[in-house]
Amino acid sequence: MGRTFAIGDLHGGLKGLIQLLERIDLTTEDTLIFLGDYVDGWSDSANTVTYLISLARQNSCVFLRGNHDDLLQKWLEKNELNQKWLEHGGQSSIDAYRRLNQEEIEQHIQFFREMFNYHIDAENRLYVHAGFTNVNGPDFEYHDTGFYWDRTLWEMVLALNEDLKVDDLFYPKRLTHFKEIYIGHTPVTRINEIEPVNRANVWNVDTGAAFKGKISAIEVKTKKIYQSDPVFELYPQEEGRN
Template sequence: MSRTLVLGDLHGGLKALIQLLEKIDLSTSDELIFLGDYVDGWSDSANTVSYLIELAKQNSCIFIRGNHDDLAHKWLKTGEMNEKWLEHGGQSSLNAYRNFTEEDKKKHKKFFSEMVNYYQDQDDRLFVHAGFTNLHGPEFEYHETAFYWDRTLWEMALAINEEIKPDDFRYPKRLKHFKEIYIGHTPVTRIGETTPVKKANIWNVDTGAAFKGPVSAIDIDSKEIYQSDPVHSFYPNEQGRN
């Protein structure tokens, strides 16, 4: 039986991703939805992209655009970079691409350009890296950067009183559009958690792979959770993101 699995932020932790997929016992009939931030963090950033390109040849994969992916793509296309990006993982991507040929980089630029800002399935489940701000839903979003930068969706979910149900007039309108919303971007380690967290109808699957956490995946139907070992344990001589 095929499964749909949602995977959280990777940040160049290819070794952890490979272990995770082994734990999942991945079948070619399984669909994979990646929530973004494939690069910027560990030394395998560029190798992670190469791996994902090959993985998509055997499995149905949906690649959501993350903020780090957008920044890395801009650098690959135009050389554009900024100090903040370099300080928060960008330098690892620059280093990772030093031995890549122009032909390899061309394939990667194509991969980045074909990512989607969000995906909605037939069961009204939304998959997006960060969030959206428009009360009428993501299709009405004014600025696409919200899809991979906005943190207010998750902050709002954390602040909701659990007694307030969807039929209550106080329940946030943004959340009423979907049965479930799956996001990454803001590590759940910030609230002291190490596994995917559900607040209201939002599942946050970013378990801090860029720092001291694992790469995580969740089966959207059974809600079974799979996790790698902490990513930093695969890269003992590296610091990851600061």
């Protein structure tokens, strides 16, 4: 039986991802669940997606949709431009995709189309880029965008009283549906942490790779954490999203 890893936001940091997988000592028996945001940040956004497409031929991979992936897909398919996207890493992806031919771009569009909004494994663990808002669970959401934009799930567990029990009247119902929840989207560096953070049954695996942080993976059974070097050190001539 192979291992299962949840892997946090990449933001075009292909050098960091390759380094991380080497440190994991990846085998073809391992399952990789990527929590989204493969692009927008470092110069390797297009190369990162190419690498992930190839990786999925070797390993069992689950690719979740991040907000930056959704924005890039809209640009690739419809030429939609969002000024805030350009300011927060989008321009780096546009520059990267100018180096691809049309056949490669079509392969990438298909990759984005086939991403999942969320994934539930056989052990009732939920994997999602940002979170969900419906108290009855993600299957009951009215809009897909919350899965890759909404931050309230993470904000809620950060503010949660640690003494509150699951069967308490005031315990958040959202947290009761799953054994564990793995997310990205909001860098834990914002709360001065450098490794994946656990609050209640939620694990945040975004360790700020787009900025001054690392790319992180957590083995979901053992909770062993693996990390790359700080990604900005691997791209010394670039600014990323800093």
